[in-house]
Amino acid sequence: MEIKTADYNVWTEGAVIHYEGTLRLSGTDAYQPILELMQGVLAEKPETVVLDLTQLEFLNSSGINLLAKFTIELRKLPDVKLKVLGSTRIPWQSKSLPNLQKLHKGVELSIT
Amino acid sequence: MSIRFGDTQFSNGPQAFGMAVVLSEGPLGVTWQHASATCEFLGDVFATRHAKGGQDYSEARHSIIYLVNELLENAIKFRSPGDIEIRCSLEGGNFELLVRNLASRDVASRFQSLLSEVTSRDPGELLIERIEANAADETSSASGLGILTLMNDYGARLGWNFEDAAQESAILLSTHASLTLN
Numbered sequence: 001m002e003i004k005t006a007d008y009n010v011w012t013e014g015a016v017i018h019y020e021g022t023l024r025l026s027g028t029d030a031y032q033p034i035l036e037l038m039q040g041v042l043a044e045k046p047e048t049v050v051l052d053l054t055q056l057e058f059l060n061s062s063g064i065n066l067l068a069k070f071t072i073e074l075r076k077l078p079d080v081k082l083k084v085l086g087s088t089r090i091p092w093q094s095k096s097l098p099n100l101q102k103l104h105k106g107v108e109l110s111i112t
Numbered sequence: 113m114s115i116r117f118g119d120t121q122f123s124n125g126p127q128a129f130g131m132a133v134v135l136s137e138g139p140l141g142v143t144w145q146h147a148s149a150t151c152e153f154l155g156d157v158f159a160t161r162h163a164k165g166g167q168d169y170s171e172a173r174h175s176i177i178y179l180v181n182e183l184l185e186n187a188i189k190f191r192s193p194g195d196i197e198i199r200c201s202l203e204g205g206n207f208e209l210l211v212r213n214l215a216s217r218d219v220a221s222r223f224q225s226l227l228s229e230v231t232s233r234d235p236g237e238l239l240i241e242r243i244e245a246n247a248a249d250e251t252s253s254a255s256g257l258g259i260l261t262l263m264n265d266y267g268a269r270l271g272w273n274f275e276d277a278a279q280e281s282a283i284l285l286s287t288h289a290s291l292t293l294n
Binding site for chain 1 (some may be wrong): 144170171175177182239243244257
């Protein structure tokens with residue numbers, strides 16, 4: 001599965017979801033296709049879902065809400081682990097990703 | 113009549129490095145893409161200026177872009193027809209932003225009730241609460257998250273001023289933001 005535009009690219013490799021570029025969509029509806037792609041990975045019932053954000057340079061607050069919503073969905077599935085990969089090179093990740101752990105203590109967050 | 117919320121005081125003086133941009137209702141209108149283009153431009157200009165003092169360019173650019181984009185997205189989403197005025201200044205690592213636009217009385221009054229909650233609670237706690245509420249309600253538009261992430265994750269100081277506008281049906285909304293750049 002892949003969603004590709006001039007500004008961003010979101011694709012899956014097994015249960016790893018990769019994000020690349022700049023995501024500043026206008027709200028919940030605009031993010032729906034990306035949420036559906038993420039839910040498609042969940043439907044395969046993997047042991048671990050990985051969100052690889054290490055190439056996602058910018059994300060607006062509606063996009064942060066998308067990650068938060070997905071994290072809450074995972075909280076309801078205690079058998080599925082959620083791993084979030086970030087980069088110290090990209091400032092928003094160290095600032096905003098720790099919020100995901102407040103929503104779901106089981107999130108394994110690795111910002112390197 | 114004027115109603116204020118939060119911190120509307122600016123401290124940068126007339127000698128600060130500054131710039132004003134107006135997004136006008138021209139033949140092509142103001143669109144979502146203007147928020148992106150404007151925040152990238154202002155992020156580049158002000159981070160370059162900030163980095164002349166030996167400070168970190170990338171962190172400053174990122175914070176400015178996030179701040180300008182979130183407030184412009186709100187202005188574009190919730191405005192009534194009219195120009196959007198953007199004023200920025202930088203002095204000694206203090207970045208200040210003013211976004212001014214018209215809003216309908218209805219939108220302004222709904223926004224005021226959100227702001228009275230935002231300015232009276234701990235932003236970190238409220239952020240998590242709003243995210244939980246948004247996730248539980250399919251129809252929720254996630255409004256308020258931009259403001260709360262700015263306050264909680266970026267340490268931005270925000271303030272809002274609502275005044276009567278020339279047209280009776282509209283309110284002039286000025287959003288004030290300041291950010292200490294590293």
